Amino acid sequence: MARATRDEEFSEYVAQRRTQLRRIAYLLCGDVHKAEDLVQTALMKLYVGWHRVHREGNLDAYVRRILVNSGIDESRRPWRREESGLDGLDPVMEEGLAVEDRRALIEALASLPLGQRRVVILRYFVGLSVDETATDLNCGTGTVKSQSARALARLNDLLSAQFRAVGGQR
């Protein structure tokens, strides 16, 4: 009975949130396969701890934190250090500047230190406030602000030439 309830609630939650989780994971690691692994790991942990997490509330924050921390763990494991991408399964290279911009952004993001990358994703993709980001990352708001400032400056440097819109030189 408990399992049926859990499965039903879990399925409903995943159906609503899966796309967003995959996007966060993709921005974290820049590879669809690794992103899928990260989401699977996060969902597995969420499934295992479902009753407790559900009881404590704030599922989104919980799974987001799992996702971000799973990313760190996975990237540290030697067998996760394979080169990213397989033919036909990386983001499709369509014609046009938008695809190049997209790739430039992903590469610039990947070049950021993990802490800064996490702050950028949580602040500017997920849309969390400074306080919420600090809570998610278990750090102070000052750290979030400084990481954010450094990340934006770095992105500005990296993208101003290729990514004129983000670079502010429109």
Next chain:
Amino acid sequence: MIDEQLLQDRLTDAAAAQDDLLPRSVADDLAAGRRRLRRRRFLAGGTALIAAGAVAVATIGVSGALRNTAQLEAPTATQQAPVSTPSAVAKPQNVAKPQNFDGLMKSLMYKHFDPSKKHLNFTTGPFTINTEPGYRGTLRKVGWNAKGDKGQGMFLIGLERSATPAGNTCGSYFESEPRPVICRPVTLPTSRPAMIGRQGRMIEFSYRQPDGEFLYVAVDPVFRNNTNIASKQMVITDAQLFAFATDPALNLPPLTGK
């Protein structure tokens, strides 16, 4: 400088570009989650434990045999109980209750973790011995309180002799945490190897005694079942854990003819 709104739009665009590359259904996620849960259970405790857990769930939902699964799944019956240690919730017929063992465990915990006897809270029930084919041991949650502290912490103590790999291993209790405990090998003052992991005040420790008995300790400043408020005063040191683990008195009671 970067336009933050534009950055958000571009991030969303870049992230959405891969949405359809590896489409999956919710059923796939659920099936994968179950597979990984089964795999983890298998790695953690072996199929015998899973079978025992399934039987227990089918009957009442909790039993002494569920010692590992309860930590992973937190069945409904356990959630509603004031404590989560299965042996404290239900008393299977094959559980022996040697009073001297309960007293021994309490005295050792006081000795090493609370000499002033002001903090440990044993209202979760006695240390009982659960005996099954290939397994004999105890697993018990113990509360930690402090005067003026609204929070409550806990110890999860396991001592077992088992033919299968231990159900609770260092790192397993906090595995689902956003910041899991990462365990590392450590050499005890007795020159014996053990595993310990620490994430803030969350600790996990495991140690196989020279006689083969396996000790597992999880320390959590948040009791969880009783309250989600962390104890502000619960601080356990590595030295305390090491001394507890290597105390020569820490042993399961000898088997008797019964």
